Amino acid sequence: MSSSIGLYIRLSSEDSKVGSMSIENQKRALHQYVDARDWAAGMEVLEFVDNGYSGASFERPAVQELLGMVQEGKIGCIIVKDFTRFGRNSIEVGYFMEMVFPLYGVRFISINDDFDSAQLHGDTGGINVAFKYLISEFYSRDLSVKYKSAKYAKFRRGEYQSRICPYGYQKGADGRMEPDPETAETVRFLFSMAATGRSTTDIIKVLFDRRVPTPGEYKASRGQCYHDISRTHGIWQRSAILNILHDERYTGTYIIGKRQRVEIGSNHVRMKDEREWIKIPDHHPAIISKELFSQVQAAIRHVKSEKKKVAQYPLKGKVFCGCCFHGLQRIGKKGYRFACTHSQVNESAPCHGLAISEQDLENLLLKILSKQAQAILNLPDLSHTRRLDVEIAKQTEYGGQIEEYLDQKRLLYERFLLKQISLEDYTSQKATVDRELERLRELHTALKVRTSQIQIDAKTQSARTKLAQEVVETGKLTAELVDSLIDKVYIYPGNRVEILWNMQDFCLGEF
Structure with missing residues (x-):
């Protein structure tokens, strides 16, 4: 039997609300158990942690790694805090305990359930284990249902509130949201300008001239470093302004339950249908009136253009400003160019007015790729x-x-x-x-x-040669070639170009 012990720890999104189930508490309990056993002295102890994964299925990265090591004979003992940490499906857990672990000679220990397969002498616990497991499984599911029910009841009573306040608000002494004197006036100003039909470009210019910090910069100044502000340079983003103008919370209505996770353990969320949102009127003091909010929504809808077909071009998402590191916008009607629009409100910025013709940039890149492709094809066969x-x-x-x-x-x-x-x-x-x-x-x-x-090396050379042949045969810049070879293209004043390559040894240098 292997001399390695596998400690398996799992925490789902529902379990995270129960302190005793935390990752730290599970680790502490498992290590204390191992340290107190003489038979574990000198054995290698490995941790396998699935944070944010449901136990309903075994499609979890850490448990899959653990089971893989069991099959390779690298794990001789598995220890969990209780049966449900390993899995909530009693049939699947029973399969591993009855069939898989005995086959590979793996000892299975569940601390809270007082279960140790080594003490059963070939048996697997039978009805006692099954009964304990079903009680634990029922309790866990009941706890999850009760927690969710209580949470949504608090939503509807207006007792629940996010820890993070939207821009323009702060937490009051009673824990509820109240207008932030320093930023609430900025919110009113944004709505008043939008109501008169001013464009977001105009608003950004006025905010910059007034030296109004961006939401991220303001929060960072108060120790709330939630966002990367290294590229803001005091310039508001259009998306930040539109998010504020679309946020009904500024009317005193609290909104919750707008998003939900696509699946347990995933960071991806989806927006729910607005009919599923929970809206609580008069939850907190309003910064603007409902009438002004409605007026701004009408103004935004009026100036909003119809959806256009998304343009496709070889360098899409690849061209960036070398000074402020923001993506360059492709603008124009016939002769397109890439321009830095982020700094257009700051005339003293080194990249103010920075632009390069799309055709000139494509020609330059194609010339570089073609030259390097010929050099690669002329290399001797390395056998x-x-x-x-x-x-x-x-x-x-x-x-x-x-x-x-x-x-x-x-x-x-x-x-x-x-x-x-x-x-x-x-x-x-x-x-x-x-x-x-x-x-x-x-x-x-x-x-x-x-x-x-x-x-x-052979695969790398083959891939490089294949791409070189494609460059020569195609004779033009295509989206496929760009995606394969180029990560980013940085443009500097004076049309200096720096290329970051996906295939590092295809080409090097600045041009």
Whole structure:
């Protein structure tokens, strides 16, 4: 049996509200259990943690890694805080306890359930374990349902509130939202400008001229570093303004339950239908009137253009400003160009007015790619196939020698059992064989590493050559080529261009 112990820890989104179920508490309980057992002394202890995953299925990364190591014979004992940490589906958990773990000789321990498969002498607990598991499973599900019910009841009574207030509000002494004197006036100003039909570009310009910090900068100044403000430079984003103008909470209506996770354990969320939102009128003091909010929504809808077909072009999402690091906007009607619109309100910025013709940039990149492609195609054949054949032949030879020495080792043991050689001779000859085996295994391992590297080099060279041939044959810049070769293109004043490559050894340098 393996000398490694696997500690399995799981926390779902519902469990996270129960302190005793926290990752830290589970780890502490499991390690205390191991430290108190003499039989665990000297054994390697590994942790497997699934944070935010439901126990309803075994499609969890850490539990899959644990089970994989069980199949490889690397885990001899699994310890959990209780059965439901391993899984909530009693049938699937029973399959592992009844069939899989006994097959691989794995000991299974559930601390809270006082279960240790080593004490059952081949049995798996039978009806007692099943009964305990079903009670635990029922309790956990009942707890989850009650928690959700209580949470949504608080939503509807207006007692629940997010820890983070929207821009323009702060937490009052009673824990409820109240207008923030420093930012509430900015919110009123945004709504008043939007109501008169001013564009977001106009609003951004006025905010910059007035040196009004962006929401992220304001929160960072108060120690709330939720956002990366390294690229803001005091300039508001259009999306930030529109988010504020669309937020009904500024009328005193609290809205909750707008999003839900796509699946347990995923960070992806989806927006619910507005009919499913929970809206609580007069929940907190309003910053603007409902009439002004409605007026702004009408004004935004009036200026909102019809949906246009999304443009597709080779350098989409690839071109960035080398000064402020914001993406350059593709603007124009016939002759398109990439321009830095982020700094258009700041005339002193080094990238103010920065722009480059799309055609000029595509021609430059194609020229660079074509030149490098020809250089790659003219490289001599490095004969990876021949080198690989030689290394594999050596590897096979060493493998054969290892098998021969293993046979010698087995033969020595048989001769010792048959009393054909003394213990002293057996020990001496076995030590000689073991030393040679160790030497051969080291050489065999080194050859395997070299062989793997040759295979990687061969694949890299093949992929590079294939792309080079595609560049030459196509003769133009395509989205497929750009995605394969280019990560980002930075544009600097004076039309200096810096390219970050996806395939690092395809091309290097600035142009």
